[in-house]
Amino acid sequence: MSSDFANSRPIEVTDFLARLKGLSAAEEFFAVLGVSYDPKVLNVSRLHIMRRMGQYLAEVDFSDLSDRVIAARVRIMLERAYEDFATSSPLTHRVFKVLRDHDPDKPATPGRTFVPFDSVLTLFGQE
Template sequence: MSCSLDDKPIDPTDIAKRLKGLSSAEDFFATLGVTYDEAVLRVARLHILKRMGEYLAGDDLEGLPDLVAAARAKAVLARAYADFESSSPLAQRVFKVLKEHDPERPVPPKTAFVALDEIAPLPSR
């Protein structure tokens, strides 16, 4: 099932402040007027929002005019969502735990060093 918000215009008033107060992925999509497939959102909601945050990192939406900030936020959310439309959260590896356990980067074997005198004390002379 797809959620279409194309017929609803975005209210850009204080968009940066309003985005900070949102609590669900659906709220972000509704506020910014981005169309989404519920099946994609059900699987990747946190990953999409995390990716959106990565894309917005360093941008100061509060310093932009409302129309520009709203357009920027909408474009970034649509871009983050598109990353997961044709790919899985496991393939995208947004979160640290997934990045650290990448099967393409095997963990080097750990070696332990124990000094010989710790195993068997040397005889005193």
């Protein structure tokens, strides 16, 4: 993994949840949490990583925890979410509904047929 910051950097934990809410780019989350990453992995899977991290966060009750404990747990969840996609493709995990709905290993839902766009173009003589 690589990034522009040192992996051993301490996390600033003052008003930690408020700081997280103010972040928008995936790179900001990695920087604030001190998690190293490969830019190639992040460029391909950034939305999937952040969605998975959100899924992990939704499973935890942060009430009555100190900012230091929250920061440590959030960091672990980001590392875990990143590793999910650093070792396999977004299609493997299917964190978004559109990918789950169009899983080729599952039979189509009756009344909801998927027609690939390239097959439509073939009907009109365009490819």
